[in-house]
Amino acid sequence: MKNEDQQPVILVTNDDGLFAPGIKYLVDVAKQFGTVVVVAPDSPQSAKGHAITIEDPVRLNQVEAFPGIEAYECSGTPVDCVKLAKHLIFKGRKQPDLCLSGVNHGSNASINIIYSGTMSAAMEASLEGIDSIGFSLLDFKFDADFESSRPFVTKIIAETIENGLGETKLINVNIPKLKTEEIKGIKVCRQANAKWEEKFHEATDPRGKKYYWLTGEFVNLDDGKDTDIWALDQGFISIVPSMHDLTKYDAIAPLKNFENINI
Amino acid sequence: MKNEDQQPVILVTNDDGLFAPGIKYLVDVAKQFGTVVVVAPDSPQSAKGHAITIEDPVRLNQVEAFPGIEAYECSGTPVDCVKLAKHLIFKGRKQPDLCLSGVNHGSNASINIIYSGTMSAAMEASLEGIDSIGFSLLDFKFDADFESSRPFVTKIIAETIENGLGETKLINVNIPKLKTEEIKGIKVCRQANAKWEEKFHEATDPRGKKYYWLTGEFVNLDDGKDTDIWALDQGFISIVPSMHDLTKYDAIAPLKNFENINI
Numbered sequence: 001m002k003n004e005d006q007q008p009v010i011l012v013t014n015d016d017g018l019f020a021p022g023i024k025y026l027v028d029v030a031k032q033f034g035t036v037v038v039v040a041p042d043s044p045q046s047a048k049g050h051a052i053t054i055e056d057p058v059r060l061n062q063v064e065a066f067p068g069i070e071a072y073e074c075s076g077t078p079v080d081c082v083k084l085a086k087h088l089i090f091k092g093r094k095q096p097d098l099c100l101s102g103v104n105h106g107s108n109a110s111i112n113i114i115y116s117g118t119m120s121a122a123m124e125a126s127l128e129g130i131d132s133i134g135f136s137l138l139d140f141k142f143d144a145d146f147e148s149s150r151p152f153v154t155k156i157i158a159e160t161i162e163n164g165l166g167e168t169k170l171i172n173v174n175i176p177k178l179k180t181e182e183i184k185g186i187k188v189c190r191q192a193n194a195k196w197e198e199k200f201h202e203a204t205d206p207r208g209k210k211y212y213w214l215t216g217e218f219v220n221l222d223d224g225k226d227t228d229i230w231a232l233d234q235g236f237i238s239i240v241p242s243m244h245d246l247t248k249y250d251a252i253a254p255l256k257n258f259e260n261i262n263i
Numbered sequence: 264m265k266n267e268d269q270q271p272v273i274l275v276t277n278d279d280g281l282f283a284p285g286i287k288y289l290v291d292v293a294k295q296f297g298t299v300v301v302v303a304p305d306s307p308q309s310a311k312g313h314a315i316t317i318e319d320p321v322r323l324n325q326v327e328a329f330p331g332i333e334a335y336e337c338s339g340t341p342v343d344c345v346k347l348a349k350h351l352i353f354k355g356r357k358q359p360d361l362c363l364s365g366v367n368h369g370s371n372a373s374i375n376i377i378y379s380g381t382m383s384a385a386m387e388a389s390l391e392g393i394d395s396i397g398f399s400l401l402d403f404k405f406d407a408d409f410e411s412s413r414p415f416v417t418k419i420i421a422e423t424i425e426n427g428l429g430e431t432k433l434i435n436v437n438i439p440k441l442k443t444e445e446i447k448g449i450k451v452c453r454q455a456n457a458k459w460e461e462k463f464h465e466a467t468d469p470r471g472k473k474y475y476w477l478t479g480e481f482v483n484l485d486d487g488k489d490t491d492i493w494a495l496d497q498g499f500i501s502i503v504p505s506m507h508d509l510t511k512y513d514a515i516a517p518l519k520n521f522e523n524i525n526i
Contacts, residue, residue, distance in 0.1 A: 052477060053310075057474035060473075115313050186521050186522050189515070211320035214321070241515060244377055261419065
C-alpha cells in the first residue's frame, strides 16, 4: 500500500454519527498520515449490522464538521456511507487507500462483529479491496477516554500503511478501557465464541399499549487463550483478522447427504 | 433433532413481512412437519443484514395471518423477530427445534448473505443452537412461482428434521427460477466470491434537493465449480453451510507483526 509519489487517501467513517467523540479522535489521529475524507451517518446507527437502504432514497450533504477536513453526512446506514463514498464522492478521483471506522463507543469484540455498524462499514470497504480497520473502545460512555489509546492506534495505522493487511484486508481492533501505561500491548487473535443472553424490558406506553426494549448480557462461552475476549480481559488490545466469506467449509462434506435427495 | 414423543416446533420468519407470498408458501410446507409459530416483520425489511433495534422500543402483536397457525407481527428487524420469539413467545414453552426463514423473493446466494435479513434471522436462531434454514428463490417478483420448488423444499426440511445439520446449524438454500422438472437436483457448495457493483440513481425531489437511490449489478468474480452461483447457473438448488465466526484464521499468523508494536 505504499505510495511513494503521493499521500495516502484515508476514508473515515463510523456508526455513531459525526458528533461522536470517537470519530473526532480518529480523524485527528488519521490526518497525520494523509488526506482524510469523512463520510458518516447523520444520526446514530449502532447495531445496524450490514444493513443497506434499498426501499428509500438516501441523502448526502457536505458539512464542516472538522477544521480543514472534507466531510459528509449521510442519511443511511454505515454501509451506505461507504458505498456512497466510493461511487459518488470518490468518483473520478483516487480511491481511498485505507478505511478507518470508529472509534466505536463500546466493544465490537467476539459475536458483536455481526451486529456492528462500525465493523460492517469497514467490511464493506474491504470488499472493495481497501485495507480497512474497525476500532472500538470498551466504554459506551459519550465522554469515554479515547486519548489513552492514541500511541497504539497511531502505530496500528502506521503499520497498516507500511505493510498492508495482506489477504485479510479487514481487522477488528478492540481497545480495553485502560490508561496508556496499563495497556499491555497487542494480541492478534481469533473471535471468541460468545453470545448475548437477551432480556426484553417490557413496559406500557402512554396510550396503554405494551412495548419491548432489547437489553441483555454478554456471555463468553470460550475459555481459549487465543481469543479477543481473553486478550482484552488481560489488558491487551485485540486484533482479529476478519472476512466476509461465511461458508463453513468443514461442514460441506458432512452435508453431502442433501445431494442424494430425489423427487 | 428427533422427537419421538412430540412433534417438532418450527419457528417461521422472513424479511419481506407477513403478507409476502414466500412466507405463506413456507408456512404451508412447514405445517406438515410439526407445530408452526410465525414471527415476522410488520413491514418489508429486505437488506437489513444483522441489524437489531436498540435505540427504540419494538412492538409485537398476535395476528391471524394463516388459518390455524399462531402468528405474530413485530415492528423490528428480522433478527429482532427471532430474539422476541425466543425470549417472549417461547418463554416457559418448548423452544423451537427448527427455524425456517423465507422463502425470500430474490437471491441470497454468495455475498448477498451479509446483506440479507432472511439469512440474518436464520443465523440468529442458529446462534441459539437451533437448526436453521434460510430459503430464497431467484425471483424478485411478488407473484414468483414458489410451488415449483415444493418437492425439494419439503425434502430438505424432512432431511434436516431427520438428521439435523450437525456442526453448522445454518444452511443457506437458494432455488433457481425453474419449473420442478427443470431443477436438476441439489448441490452442497461454498459461497462464491462475488460483489455488487453499485450505481446510485441520482434525482431531485419536489423541493429541489438531490437524493440518491441505491442500485447495482451483481458481479461474480469466481469461476469455481464448487460455488453456489455455479450450481444455480447449472439449474441446481444450492445449499451453503454457513457460520457466524468471521475470523480469517489463516491471516492470524501473517499479522503477528502487529504484536511487535511498542510505544
